[in-house]
Amino acid sequence: MSKARLATAWLGGCSGCHMSFLDMDAWLFDLAAVADVVYSPIADIKVFPSDVDITLVEGAVANVDNVDLARDIRANSNVVVSFGDCAVTGNVTAMRNPLGDPAEILEAVYVGSPDRDGMLPVEAGIVPPLLPQVLPLHKVIKVDAYLPGCPPPADRIQRAVEALLDGDPSRIT
Ligand code: SF4
Numbered sequence: 001m002s003k004a005r006l007a008t009a010w011l012g013g014c015s016g017c018h019m020s021f022l023d024m025d026a027w028l029f030d031l032a033a034v035a036d037v038v039y040s041p042i043a044d045i046k047v048f049p050s051d052v053d054i055t056l057v058e059g060a061v062a063n064v065d066n067v068d069l070a071r072d073i074r075a076n077s078n079v080v081v082s083f084g085d086c087a088v089t090g091n092v093t094a095m096r097n098p099l100g101d102p103a104e105i106l107e108a109v110y111v112g113s114p115d116r117d118g119m120l121p122v123e124a125g126i127v128p129p130l131l132p133q134v135l136p137l138h139k140v141i142k143v144d145a146y147l148p149g150c151p152p153p154a155d156r157i158q159r160a161v162e163a164l165l166d167g168d169p170s171r172i173t
Contacts, residue, residue, distance in 0.1 A: 004165055006031075006052045007039035008083070010074055011066040012093040012134060013059025016151040017084035018042060023154035034165060048072040054164045056068035056147070060093040061135040064132070065128035074141040079164060081172075083157075085150040087137045092150070094134040102130040145169040 003170050010018060018041060024031070038052060039045045048069065061070055070170070074080060085091035099105050121127050137143055139152040147160050161172035 005049075005051060006035040006036040006161075007037070007048070007052045007055040007073070007077065008041070009039065009048070009055060009057045009059075011057060011059030011069065011087070011137070013084065014061030014092065015041070015058070017056075017058040017086075019085060020084075020149075020151035021156050021157055022109055024158050025154070027158050031161065048076055050116045054076045054079045054081065054161075055149040056081045056161075057087050057137055058083045060086045060090045061137060061140045062130065063128040063130050067131070067140060070137060070141045079144045079169060080137075080141065081145045081147055081160070081164070081169075082137045082143045083147050084152055085148050088146050088148045090134050090136045094136075097133050102132065106130075142162045145172050147151045147172055 008018065022028070022042065028067060035053075037043050038049050039055075041049075052073075055073050057070070057073060057080060059066070061067055082088045087095045090097070096102065096105060106120055110120050111118050145160075145164070147157065149156065152160070160172045161168060
């Protein structure tokens, strides 16, 4: 039987959901027997591949690079999962939303604060522009399943991945 093609992606999040993924510990060896990880920040693969069976997406959509990657993921994944509260609701990443215009926030933090060097973090092609508002993943692309938690605990991630590998996302709780 051919192995499933599994991806995990990191948008606007703290990487805590990926740390929880790694907390599955020895079960990762069982996972490796049935699935190849074809894209992931923990595998340092640069380009999102085609024909991915399952993609777990950590983080909210906060900048233009996040939008591009989310669309790549949707175009190349059979099943997309909002992985963790930031992807599901915006959560911590969206805490800037009530503060309004991100340009004004950056100005206040990087220029107005006395302990900064007075320079905005701007570099074309390197620092992606922020979106006006942080968005949960389903506001940008179609999402097939949701795995909430901040982060979701490892045993719940394991049960969710098992359900996805069985082709039954409805078992995700
Ligand atoms: Fe970090 Fe929690 Fe967001 Fe996951 S859901 S990326 S652990 S803040």
